[in-house]
Structures are given as C-alpha cells and as structure tokens.
Amino acid sequence: MAPDGHVLPATLGGASPGGADEEAMVEAGIADLWAAYADDPRKSTKDRLVLHYAPLVKYVAGRVGTGLPAHVDVADLIQCGIFGLVDAIERFEPDRGRKFEVYAMQRIRGAILDELRSQDWVPRSVRSRAREIERAIERLEGREQRSCSDSELAAELDTSTEDLRSTFGQIAMTSVAALDELVAAGRGGGSVDGAGAPSLADSLPDTGAEDPLSAMEDRETRRLLAEAVGQLAERDRTVVGLYYFENLTLAEIGRVLGVTESRVCQLHTRAVMRLRARLAELQHA
Structure with missing residues (x-):
C-alpha cells in the first residue's frame, strides 16, 4: 500500500505464477493508480506509472534497434522512449476503453523514430529509393538465381542505367559505417584472443611509432x-x-x-x- 492508500504497481508482467488472484490484485492496483492520476495528476503518481510501464520502453527499443548499425546505442533509444511513455501517460484517456499498453507502444515507438530521423542527414527520398532498389534486387536475383547486371536492374526498376548509377552514387555518399565495425567484420568479428572486437587503436597505424621489425x-x-x-x-x-x-x-x-x-x-x-x-x-x- 502506498501512503495515500493506493496499491503500488508491480513490475509489468511481474505477477508471479501464483494464480489469478495475485494477477487480479495487480490489475486492481493499476486501475486505482490510473484513477488517482485522473483525479490529481501529481508527479509522484505519474512516476509510479512510468516505473510500472518502463519495461515496455525496453521492449520497444529492443525491437526498433534490431537491424540498426551497432554504433546506435540502445540506451539512447530507451531514453527517447521514456519521453514517449511519459507523453502517452499524459495523453491517455482510460474512459475510451483502449488498452494502455497498445497505445503506449505506439507513442514510444514514434518518439524513438522521431529522434532517429532528427539525427539522419539523408533525405527520405534517397532512403526510400535505396529500399526500392534492394527489393528489386531481391526479386530479380530470386527469379534469375544469379547476380543481376546494372542494365537488368534498371529494366526491373523501369529506369535507365545512367539514372540507376547516379542513384548508386547518392546512396554511396550516405552509407556510413563505424570503422570499428568494419575492422571487426574484416577479422571475423572478434580479436585473436577472443576478448572481443579489436578497437580502433588496434587497427590504425601510428606513423610516429617505431616499427618493431625495423x-x-x-x-x-x-x-x-x-x-x-x-x-x-x-x-x-x-x-x-x-x-x-x-x-x-x-x-x-x-x-x-x-x-x-x-x-x-x-x-x-x-x-x-x-x-x-x-x-x-x-x-x-
């Protein structure tokens, strides 16, 4: 029980397998917390709602982070997602009968994507064109069972070879990868002693250092x-x-x-x- 008489929220999905009674108690406690927040949206009540639904942020950030470059820190995505969760709590209307988790996940995902877009200097048209070309390559090579030429890919996209190569040039200028990732990929993703990927210092020459062999x-x-x-x-x-x-x-x-x-x-x-x-x-x- 909280000092104001409301049940403190359990961690999301944290109900023990003790049965329906405990789960019902958790749901009742959350319902009371929402009612208290609706009557008086104090910061302490909002903080307890944020604490209860925080695992949603970690889940959504993990899903969004899948497929992103390794230099994108999931912790940064989680931080952005927290703002989305707070916004969802402030805007949520329980009387409309909508499940909060579904609504919150949309707001969290939107906040994370907005932050990623704000950090992206590449025009959306170039990103969209790159995805279109990737899908065309998959279709063409899946159909022909071999690597396709530029002329075949241009025909698949209903464009000229010159325009396709120009697009390749635009995409190439937007393709940025962390150097550490390239080094790790080139060496099989890890160091010789198995202690992890080599650092940048392991891969860049120090022109001022003495050559051991010399x-x-x-x-x-x-x-x-x-x-x-x-x-x-x-x-x-x-x-x-x-x-x-x-x-x-x-x-x-x-x-x-x-x-x-x-x-x-x-x-x-x-x-x-x-x-x-x-x-x-x-x-x-």
Missing part, C-alpha cells in the same frame, strides 16, 4: 657492424671512425694520419670491402 633489424645490423669493425686492423678502424663518426673529409684524415689523400682513399675502400665481407659472414653464420 627497430629489431637496425639493432642487429648495428651489433654485427660493431663486431665487424672491431675485427679490422687499427688503421682501418681509425679511418672508418674518423670518416663515418667524426665526419672528417679524406684530406683531413690524411693530415691526421700523416699520409696522402689518395692513400686514405685506398684505406677507406679496403676497410669498406672488409666490412662487407665480414658482415656477410656474420649474417650467414
């Missing part, structure tokens, strides 16, 4: 190069160090070593050839 190859090359340089003669190591790490010219290296530039060039060529040979040996070892 990094590994670079480290290995550096290791082999250091080992090969370590096995050169002392003068060859000096030439390589001054030329590649100190950025000295051949003439400057010649002055450091006290030899001619041509001799430094010979030392450099010999060192490079030995490094190449040694690296080849190490890589195939």
Whole structure:
C-alpha cells in the first residue's frame, strides 16, 4: 500500500505464477493508480506509472534497434522512449476503453523514430529509393538465381542505367559505417584472443611509432657492424671512425694520419670491402 492508500504497481508482467488472484490484485492496483492520476495528476503518481510501464520502453527499443548499425546505442533509444511513455501517460484517456499498453507502444515507438530521423542527414527520398532498389534486387536475383547486371536492374526498376548509377552514387555518399565495425567484420568479428572486437587503436597505424621489425633489424645490423669493425686492423678502424663518426673529409684524415689523400682513399675502400665481407659472414653464420 502506498501512503495515500493506493496499491503500488508491480513490475509489468511481474505477477508471479501464483494464480489469478495475485494477477487480479495487480490489475486492481493499476486501475486505482490510473484513477488517482485522473483525479490529481501529481508527479509522484505519474512516476509510479512510468516505473510500472518502463519495461515496455525496453521492449520497444529492443525491437526498433534490431537491424540498426551497432554504433546506435540502445540506451539512447530507451531514453527517447521514456519521453514517449511519459507523453502517452499524459495523453491517455482510460474512459475510451483502449488498452494502455497498445497505445503506449505506439507513442514510444514514434518518439524513438522521431529522434532517429532528427539525427539522419539523408533525405527520405534517397532512403526510400535505396529500399526500392534492394527489393528489386531481391526479386530479380530470386527469379534469375544469379547476380543481376546494372542494365537488368534498371529494366526491373523501369529506369535507365545512367539514372540507376547516379542513384548508386547518392546512396554511396550516405552509407556510413563505424570503422570499428568494419575492422571487426574484416577479422571475423572478434580479436585473436577472443576478448572481443579489436578497437580502433588496434587497427590504425601510428606513423610516429617505431616499427618493431625495423627497430629489431637496425639493432642487429648495428651489433654485427660493431663486431665487424672491431675485427679490422687499427688503421682501418681509425679511418672508418674518423670518416663515418667524426665526419672528417679524406684530406683531413690524411693530415691526421700523416699520409696522402689518395692513400686514405685506398684505406677507406679496403676497410669498406672488409666490412662487407665480414658482415656477410656474420649474417650467414
């Protein structure tokens, strides 16, 4: 019993299988609640009606959400449906003998569809044309038992091939899918470890990140190069160090070593050839 003497509504469809008596009590309680709301439409009474019929919103939102893209959140549909339920409660006239559940489901569905339409930037004519083409494809391919060509589809729709392709272009510009969905579809709808669909971060390349394979190859090359340089003669190591790490010219290296530039060039060529040979040996070892 509520403080005002009315029976609190049970959850919709929540009557236990105890029999007709309990179900009759629930119906009587709802009838009393409607009577109380008709006499004095207070917010507390309306809230209890909303609470009782809330499962209707979840049911309708689930039905409407079937077939919509995965990025459409059912919770958002439920929120819109609640507004439709409140509107149905405020407009319902019990004296007309109409069952409230039927009336409310229409208002809830209408509220959800209105919200979806308000978020849709695609003209209704394009949506309608897309559905018409889909139905024509189903008819034609069902009849012919094969994929149909553009010319056959145009004939089925009593239009020209050029107009059909133009319509395809309009539809293509309105076809938007969440990238996460495309990635999940491309990988079988889930990640390798079965933990769910891969996230966007798993599928987009980070151009600023280090490539693991390249990094590994670079480290290995550096290791082999250091080992090969370590096995050169002392003068060859000096030439390589001054030329590649100190950025000295051949003439400057010649002055450091006290030899001619041509001799430094010979030392450099010999060192490079030995490094190449040694690296080849190490890589195939």
